[in-house]
Amino acid sequence: MTCSAWLDQMLIDNVDFTQLELPSQMTYDEDPDEIVYFEEFDPCGILCDKNHPFSTVERYGHWYYCRGQDKKAGIHSSLMQWRLFTKDRQLAVRTAKEHIE
16 A cells, blocks of 8 residues: 555545654655755754754655654754645745754
8 A cells, every 4th residue: 555545545544643653664665756945954064963953745645744853853852753644835945844943
């Protein structure tokens, strides 16, 4: 089952999308059709391997999977992670940009 088909089934089953996560096996097996947006706030440079705030929007079929770590959490923090599933591309990109600004 593809990520898009799985999300369609969750919508039919009236699952709460605010707490929904894609199964890790599903994201491991299927690459997104398109990475629409990605930005990372990394003032440390490329040699730092710790957590940095980021926002990304990935398209799976007709669904957009937005996720990231809010910039307000600070550098090297694992707090304030967020995610959103939507079929609206503009909403997905706008939300991702708001979390990284």
